[in-house]
Amino acid sequence: PFLEYIRAPGGLDKVVLRGRRSCSVEIRLFGGQVTSWKNDHGEELLFVSSKAIKPPKPFRGGIPICFPQFGTQGNLEQHGFARNRLWAIDDNPPPLPVNPAIKAFVDLILKPSEDDLKMWPHSFEFRLRIALGAGGDLSLTSRIRNTNTDGRPFSYTFAFHTYFSVSDIR
Numbered sequence: 041p042f043l044e045y046i047r048a049p050g051g052l053d054k055v056v057l058r059g060r061r062s063c064s065v066e067i068r069l070f071g072g073q074v075t076s077w078k079n080d081h082g083e084e085l086l087f088v089s090s091k092a093i094k095p096p097k098p099f100r101g102g103i104p105i106c107f108p109q110f111g112t113q114g115n116l117e118q119h120g121f122a123r124n125r126l127w128a129i130d131d132n133p134p135p136l137p138v139n140p141a142i143k144a145f146v147d148l149i150l151k152p153s154e155d156d157l158k159m160w161p162h163s164f165e166f167r168l169r170i171a172l173g174a175g176g177d178l179s180l181t182s183r184i185r186n187t188n189t190d191g192r193p194f195s196y197t198f199a200f201h202t203y204f205s206v207s208d209i210r
């Protein structure tokens with residue numbers, strides 16, 4: 041299968057996308073975070089700390105999503121709250137042009153909870169498509185929609201805080 045949903049205790053459910061040979065991508069619903077990306081030889085391309093996996097703390101590694109605040113550029117917790125929330129599978133995403141060669145992809149969505157709205161009073165829908173191409177290339181497409189009922193604008197800072205695995209560094 042191109043996509044497999046794997047249940048795991050402690051908020052660690054994940055989606056695995058598979059491509060040609062040993063290419064794969066693993067995405068945790070907690071944080072909407074890519075936590076593994078392997079090439080066609082099955083080699084891991086991302087770093088994940090061995091101490092990383094303990095919700096409700098964010099995972100250190102993979103591709104954390106910093107939103108609606110990058111770093112300490114505001115009053116929220118470091119890198120915002122999106123990386124500490126349980127994202128959902130988006131079964132009915134608005135149309136997005138796709139490369140028909142890409143068979144393995146998943147759409148996730150994050151909406152703020154009541155508590156999130158108390159901290160950051162802006163209603164939004166954050167959609168994330170994660171796709172694994174035939175050659176093992178990984179793409180992330182983020183779409184952020186302002187759903188404030190009064191149409192009030194908001195500003196945010198954002199990052200894919202990618203941890204690449206590096207075998208040797210000087």
Ligand SMILES: O=P(O)(O)OC[C@H]1O[C@@H](O)[C@H](O)[C@@H](O)[C@@H]1O
Nearest residue numbers: 098099100104110111118119201
């Ligand atoms: O330690 P956190 O909150 O997971 O953030 C990850 C890293 O984010 C970087 O932006 C900071 O420069 C680092 O100091 C920090 O360690």
